[in-house]
Amino acid sequence: MKFATKAIHAGVEPDPTTGAIMTPIYQTSTYVQESPGKHKGYEYSRTHNPTRTALQNALAALENGKHGICYASGLAATDAVLKLFRPGDEIIATNDIYGGTYRIMKKIYEPFGLVFHFVDMSDIKEIEKVISEKTKMIWVETPTNPLLKIIDIEAVTSVCKQKGILSVVDNTFASPYLQNPLDQGADIVMHSVTKYLGGHSDTVMGALIVNDDDLAKQLAFIQNASGAVPGPQDCFLVLRGIKTLHIRMQRHCENAKVVSLWLEDHPKVGKVYYPGLPSHEGHLLATRQMRGYGGIISFELKGDNYEEAVHVMESLEVFSLGESLGGVESLCTHPASMTHASIPKEEREKVGLKDTLIRLSVGIEDVEDLIEDLAQAIG
Numbered sequence: 001m002k003f004a005t006k007a008i009h010a011g012v013e014p015d016p017t018t019g020a021i022m023t024p025i026y027q028t029s030t031y032v033q034e035s036p037g038k039h040k041g042y043e044y045s046r047t048h049n050p051t052r053t054a055l056q057n058a059l060a061a062l063e064n065g066k067h068g069i070c071y072a073s074g075l076a077a078t079d080a081v082l083k084l085f086r087p088g089d090e091i092i093a094t095n096d097i098y099g100g101t102y103r104i105m106k107k108i109y110e111p112f113g114l115v116f117h118f119v120d121m122s123d124i125k126e127i128e129k130v131i132s133e134k135t136k137m138i139w140v141e142t143p144t145n146p147l148l149k150i151i152d153i154e155a156v157t158s159v160c161k162q163k164g165i166l167s168v169v170d171n172t173f174a175s176p177y178l179q180n181p182l183d184q185g186a187d188i189v190m191h192s193v194t195k196y197l198g199g200h201s202d203t204v205m206g207a208l209i210v211n212d213d214d215l216a217k218q219l220a221f222i223q224n225a226s227g228a229v230p231g232p233q234d235c236f237l238v239l240r241g242i243k244t245l246h247i248r249m250q251r252h253c254e255n256a257k258v259v260s261l262w263l264e265d266h267p268k269v270g271k272v273y274y275p276g277l278p279s280h281e282g283h284l285l286a287t288r289q290m291r292g293y294g295g296i297i298s299f300e301l302k303g304d305n306y307e308e309a310v311h312v313m314e315s316l317e318v319f320s321l322g323e324s325l326g327g328v329e330s331l332c333t334h335p336a337s338m339t340h341a342s343i344p345k346e347e348r349e350k351v352g353l354k355d356t357l358i359r360l361s362v363g364i365e366d367v368e369d370l371i372e373d374l375a376q377a378i379g
């Protein structure tokens, strides 16, 4: 089945009791048993819920995986992955990474004895420099946040396979419409479902998708044993959101392309980070690895003046200033004070994330209105 058909149909069956075409919101904590232990596959909603099951199956289908496991947020999904490890285990992660991922690794799991190395994976040799017998996982985010670097998924997963290391790809920025890391050898795909999958800025959720049955069992065990599960209403909203993922992503990509070219031509704009631009260092790799370049653009103003950057962010009207991305509406984020504030300034600067960087999540409005808004704000 091809992508659009899967986005609309996968995982969803007419409701067995009424024939309802939409999976109902099973707003229930428990399920009545006929006799002790004799039930219809559902006992308690932390463990299983039919609305969640439908969504998990749909997400697995979109990522060409066998198992989907949903969590209360993207970070709860990341937390579940990190719980697979034990003190002394080492993990290598992308250095230009979502701030909350860095924070959970450094502030929650490092004190428990996990060891993290953050490296620039746009050069695969950097991984080989820190890999050791103790390395248990490589965590990849691509395109990276917020500098949109592209990491070669196949190159990383082939190193992992040689050495028996688990590979995880945070696929939030691309969405399953643009890339499917399991097909490129990854063991786990992680999503902040909050973003493109949900698509309407109304839900916080995370997901992991895997092929391996044992790994799925371990992650479902953690989902139940630690309890960070999404509620049925949120699962319903995401089931509804993903039905339009393909057409939303098409428009996000089209609009972002136009906006990136316009920014690159603007006399007051300095560097523009968008993998769809031929000037972007990861452009060729993105062309090979992805089916489109996505909806996120970061840029700097010439002169790197902090007040001017703030003025642009305050002046935007169609773009709302706020954290998050991937919704139908355009958003503008200041990574240094918002999404990446949990990364120390020195660390941010080491990876090239300046305090003047502006990140746009280009929505699916009319692109002429987006350009007009940027034009009046940049001046």
Ligand SMILES: *Cc1c(COP(=O)(O)O)cnc(C)c1O
Binding pocket: 073, 074, 075, 076, 098, 100, 101, 141, 145, 170, 172, 173, 191, 192, 193, 194, 195, 204, 205, 206
């Ligand atoms: C938002 C985000 C996360 C965290 O997900 P939440 O749903 O906010 O917990 C992780 N990775 C990336 C790339 C993100 O954009």
